[in-house]
Amino acid sequence: MTEQPQPQILIVDDARDIREPLGQYLRKQGYRTQLAANAGEARRLLDETRISLVVLDIMMPGEDGLSLCRWLVAHDGPPVILLTAMTEETDRIVGLELGADDYVTKPFNPRxxxxRIKAVLRRMPEPQAAAPTDRRRFAGWTHDPATRTLGHDDGRTVELTSGENRLLAIFTDHPLSVLSRARLLDLTAGRDAKAYDRAIDNAVSRLRRKIEDDPAAPVLIVTEWGGGYMLAAEVTPA
Structure with missing residues (x-):
């Protein structure tokens, strides 16, 4: 049996005295590492190398970490852990809303x-579950999992990331049923997923921004306090 290679971590930080010692530390822990001083170098490495996780500094000259994080999420890139300063609370919140998986504040203990790297990697599905291919209709929307698109009766078209596509497929599989955060995480990430409420909350928030008329007052994907989330609409085959 061929032994699987250790995950490869991409460290993106313009501070050499952070990225190089961190790279050495992670290599001593058995990980493979790639180092990038800016977003441009990171994009090149992401194109050339299979990256398992990105450790990403928010504050960098040129394209900042939030912009790169947004690009990674939009293109179904690897999970992201943000490196932030203690004073960057707003940026941390924005990063999580964009789809970052976790954050660590500077100065941080490498341990x-x-x-956090181990916890995020444990949550990654391996292999990734495929979304169903049948089209569904709900509340004027038609979801096509095969093309990862949503079309509305009024002509609007929305593209979904693979994560949003799987999450919506789960909601349309269980309409009008309350799904707990733990259940949603289990269905999207597989049996080895660990409970991680914030990841599900962020995913639901991103999906709401694409399908709700007012994401701040959702009527399609509603919150059941103390329970989880529910697709509050009838679903029919398209």
Whole structure:
């Protein structure tokens, strides 16, 4: 049996005294690492190398970490852990809303970052579950999982990331049923997923921004306090 290679971590930070020692530390822990001083170098490495996870500094000259994080999520890139300063609370919130998986504040203990890397990698589905291919209709929307698109009766078309596509497929499989955060995480990420409420909350928030008329007052994907989330619409085959 061929042994699987260790995950490869991409560290993106313009501070050499952070990225190089961190790279050495992670290599000592058995990980492979790639280092990038800016977003441009990171994009090149992402094109050339199979990256398992990105450790990404928010504050960088040129294209900042939030912009790169947005691009990674839109293109179904690897999971992201943000490196932020203690004073960057707003940026941390924005990063999580964009789809970052976790964050660590500077200055940080490498052991804490290592623990968070392990936790995020454990949550990654392997292999990734395929979304169903049948088209569904709900509340004027038609979901086509095969093309990862949503079309509305008024002519609007929305493209979904693979994660949003799987999440919506789960909601349309269980309409009018309350799904707990733990259940949603299990269905989207597989049996080895660990409970991680914030990841599900962020995914639901991104999906709401694409399908709700007012994401701040959702009527399609509603929150059941203490329970989870529910697709509050009838679903029929398209």
């Amino acid at each position: 804490e970052l290592l623990a």
